Each structure stands twice: as C-alpha cells, then as structure tokens.
Amino acid sequence: MPPSEDAPMLTDTAIRKAKPADKPQRLFDGGGLYLEVSPAGGKLWRWKYRINGKEKRLAIGIYPDTGLADARDKRDAARKLLAAGIDPGEHRKAEKAAGEERAANSFEVIAREWLGKQTWVEHYRVKVEAWMVNDVYPYIGARPVAELSAPEFLRVGRRMEERGAIESAHRVLQTCGQIMRYAIATGRADRNPVADLKGAIASPAERHHAAITDPAVLGGLLRAIEGYTGDVTTRAALNLSALLFVRPGELRHAEWAEIDLDAAEWNIPAGKMKMRQPHLVPLCKQAVAILRELQPLTGRGQYVFPGGRSPRRPMSNNAINAALRRMGFGTDSMTAHGFRATARTILDEVLGYRPDFIEHQLAHAVKDPNGRAYNRTAHLAERRKMMQGWADYLDALRVGGDVVAFKRKRA
Incomplete structure (x- = not known):
C-alpha cells in the first residue's frame, strides 16, 4: 500500500541521502507535496492538486535552494489560493506576465526608448544620458512608469539640489516630464506627475553670458585677438566667433564638408542646431580669408577646429x-x-540693422507677418550685406577708427 500523501514523511536527512535511479523517483511529504529526483540527480519540489475535476502540478522550487521548510510554506500558500477558488498555476502565470509587463514599462526602458528618438547634438546627448544614468535610473529606473508619483521625482531633484546642482536638477526634471508625456502618448501612463512639481525645487540663479557691448572695449578685445600668441586654430576660432556670432558649439563642430568657400557660405545641418532647423551663415570676405589660411592646417580632416588630442574630435x-x-x-x-550678445546689441543699437535680419542670423525663431517661420535663405541678400558690414565695422574698431558713434539708417 503506497504511503499517504497527507502525513509528513520527509526529513532533510532523507532528502540528502536520496540517490538517483534509472527512472524519476517521487518522495512524498504530505498535502500533495513531493520531491522528484531525476536520473541525472536533480531534485525538484512539486505540488499535486485538483481543480475543476482536473489534476495539476505546480513547480515549487529546486532543492537545496528551496529547503523542506520553504517548500512546505509555498505549498501552504498555494493551498490557500486553491481554497479561495484560484488556480495556483494560472495565478503564477498571471504574476509572471504582470512582472514582464512591469519590466517592459519601467521608467528606464521608456526613457531609453524616448532618448533614442531625439536628434540632439552629440555633446548634449551625452550630457543628458549621463544625468539619467547617474541621477535618475538608480532611484526610479526600475519602477513601472504608470506607478511613479510626484514625490519620487521630487526626491530625484532634491538629491541633485543638495549637492548644489540646482540648474541640472531643473533640466533633469524637465527631461523626466518629457519622458512621462511620451509614456502617456504611447499608452503606458495616464498622467504626468512631474507637472505637479512646479516650484518645488529652488530656482537656479539667472545666468547671463557676459558680453562686451561697448564698441571701444570691443576694439580692445579685437586687438588682443590679433596679438594672440596661442594655438593658430584657437585664434582663428576667436576671430570667427566675433565675425559670425554663431553658438560656440556650432563653431566647434564646424566641418569642412559644410563650408563652400567659393560660394562664401556655411550650411549648418539641422542636427547641429538648437532649434533643429538648418542654418545658412553667409561668409564675409574676412571669414573666407581666415578659413583659406586654416585649410592647409586642418582641411584634410573632418573638423575645421579639431581637438588637440585627436583630430577625430x-x-x-x-x-x-x-x-x-x-x-x-x-x-x-x-x-x-x-x-x-555683442553682435546683437551693436548691430541694432549702433549700426541700425533690422532686428529681424539680426535675429534670423542668430538662428532664433523668427516668423513672417503671417506667422510662418522664415526658411534658411530668407533675406539672404540683406543678411550678406549685414555680415559684410559687420566685418568691416570690426576691422575699423580693431585699428581704432572713429566709428563708435556711427549709426546707419535701418535697411
């Protein structure tokens, strides 16, 4: 007569001594729990139960990772589900599916998905990814995006705030808000809790980029650049910064393939621009001359201004x-x-060029009277004249000419 499955029979000693045989062996404990010993020597806990007239089995764990006491506890938990009319096997499948869905919809997974769709310039992409890896993912990356709360995002910002990175904290929370909006748009969250944090983090001190706007002082700077004894490419970059007044990142990442010296144009692709629109920079005669002098030095490489450590950067x-x-x-x-800021102020207040010409050349968002954004070639003829006029004005300032008080009529 086989042993009763309801009376506990197994001991740790008996389990350890159980040897494999030609066929799988079942060592019953009680309440449907048994240990199956495979011919290869593996020992697996299983629980046999019946529901809706069908006999089923549930894997409980592997011995010795799951000991006898743990196996009995898991059996008892499964029996409680069964007593409540829940199939323990189906319950486990549902839990596994829910866990997989939670992992697939974690904040980090969705954040990386969103980041992969952005067309930022490389240095900014690296900066944002570093923020996320260092300041966000370790704390909320594994959390299901639909379950995140405003206090969780606030703690992310507070940690950065406490170490003095107030401006970065604001940018990180802004990025988190964009990720949450993406999660809502893709059906994986219902609301954006970051929106509730307005005013919760101290505002960063307003930052101004120091700029010379006095023509006389600007003349002194231009003379200092002319006498600069450092690296030749750095001096060229200083001169072109003054002549072209593009953003520093746009100048540093300038590539020879973007520049047509014969046409006197620099076409910056949208991916390098802050506003994600292609930008055309008319090159004055002075800028063309600087670039032609620089071309024998760096023209064989990708960048007009290559890095000191590697020409590939x-x-x-x-x-x-x-x-x-x-x-x-x-x-x-x-x-x-x-x-x-120097060019913007003096072109307007001293030289009297139209503000929309200036703003367009600065690659700011400029719209026509009908509300449409100007394209990259809008007012190109006028902007060419403005850029040449600006370069000639800077030459006069450099030699100390009496041009400070000069103001032309608006074009």
Whole structure:
C-alpha cells in the first residue's frame, strides 16, 4: 500500500541521502507535496492538486535552494489560493506576465526608448544620458512608469539640489516630464506627475553670458585677438566667433564638408542646431580669408577646429573661453557665447540693422507677418550685406577708427 500523501514523511536527512535511479523517483511529504529526483540527480519540489475535476502540478522550487521548510510554506500558500477558488498555476502565470509587463514599462526602458528618438547634438546627448544614468535610473529606473508619483521625482531633484546642482536638477526634471508625456502618448501612463512639481525645487540663479557691448572695449578685445600668441586654430576660432556670432558649439563642430568657400557660405545641418532647423551663415570676405589660411592646417580632416588630442574630435568646449581668460578677459566681462550678445546689441543699437535680419542670423525663431517661420535663405541678400558690414565695422574698431558713434539708417 503506497504511503499517504497527507502525513509528513520527509526529513532533510532523507532528502540528502536520496540517490538517483534509472527512472524519476517521487518522495512524498504530505498535502500533495513531493520531491522528484531525476536520473541525472536533480531534485525538484512539486505540488499535486485538483481543480475543476482536473489534476495539476505546480513547480515549487529546486532543492537545496528551496529547503523542506520553504517548500512546505509555498505549498501552504498555494493551498490557500486553491481554497479561495484560484488556480495556483494560472495565478503564477498571471504574476509572471504582470512582472514582464512591469519590466517592459519601467521608467528606464521608456526613457531609453524616448532618448533614442531625439536628434540632439552629440555633446548634449551625452550630457543628458549621463544625468539619467547617474541621477535618475538608480532611484526610479526600475519602477513601472504608470506607478511613479510626484514625490519620487521630487526626491530625484532634491538629491541633485543638495549637492548644489540646482540648474541640472531643473533640466533633469524637465527631461523626466518629457519622458512621462511620451509614456502617456504611447499608452503606458495616464498622467504626468512631474507637472505637479512646479516650484518645488529652488530656482537656479539667472545666468547671463557676459558680453562686451561697448564698441571701444570691443576694439580692445579685437586687438588682443590679433596679438594672440596661442594655438593658430584657437585664434582663428576667436576671430570667427566675433565675425559670425554663431553658438560656440556650432563653431566647434564646424566641418569642412559644410563650408563652400567659393560660394562664401556655411550650411549648418539641422542636427547641429538648437532649434533643429538648418542654418545658412553667409561668409564675409574676412571669414573666407581666415578659413583659406586654416585649410592647409586642418582641411584634410573632418573638423575645421579639431581637438588637440585627436583630430577625430572637435575642439574642446572650453578652448575659446580659456583663450579669453589668457588674454585677460574674465568670466564677468566676456565669454564665448557673449559674442552673440555683442553682435546683437551693436548691430541694432549702433549700426541700425533690422532686428529681424539680426535675429534670423542668430538662428532664433523668427516668423513672417503671417506667422510662418522664415526658411534658411530668407533675406539672404540683406543678411550678406549685414555680415559684410559687420566685418568691416570690426576691422575699423580693431585699428581704432572713429566709428563708435556711427549709426546707419535701418535697411
């Protein structure tokens, strides 16, 4: 007569001594629990039960990872489900499916999916990914996106705030909000809790890019650049910063393939622009001359201004600012980005060019009277004249000409 399955019979000693045979062996414990010993020596806990007239089996665990006491506890938990009319096997499948769905819809998975769709310039993409890896994923990356709450995002921001990275905290939370909106749009979340955090993080101090707007002082800077004794490519970058007033990142990442010296044009692709629109920069005669002088030095490579360590990378993002400091212009007087404010102010207030010409050349969002965005060639003839006029004005300032008070009529 076979042993009763309801009376506990197994002991740890008996389990350890159980040897494999030619066929699988079943060592019953009680309440449907048994240990199956395979011919290869593996030992698997199983629980036999009946539901709706059908006999089923549920895997409980592998011995010795799951010991006798643990196996009995798992059997008892499964019996409670069965007593409540729940099939333990189906319940486990549902839990597994739910876990897989939670993992697939975790914040990190969705964030990486969203990041992969962005067309940022490389250095900004690297910066955002570093923020996420260091400050976000370790804390909420594994959480299902639909279950995240405002306090969880607030704690992310607070950690950054406490170490003094207030501006970065704001940008990280802004990015998290964009990811949550993407999750909503793709049907994986119902609301964006980041929107509830407005005002919860201290506002960063307003940052201004120091810029020279006094023509007389600008003349001194131009003379300092002319006498700069550092790297030749850095001096060229300083001169072109003043002449072209593009964003520092756009200048550093300039490629020879984008520049047509014969047509006197620099076509910057949309992927490198802050506004994600292609931008055309008319090149004045002075800029063309600088680039022709530079071409024998860097023209065989990709970048107009290659990095010092590797020609396959662009110039350091601190190179121009470092050169300005070397020439005696502190952070409170002039920055690489400040050349834009310098040009914007003087072109308008001193030289009297139309503000929309200036704004378009700055690659700011400019719309026509009908609300449509100007395209890259809008007012190109006028902008060519403006850029040449600006270059000639800078030449006059450099030699100390009496042009400070000059103001032309608006075009």
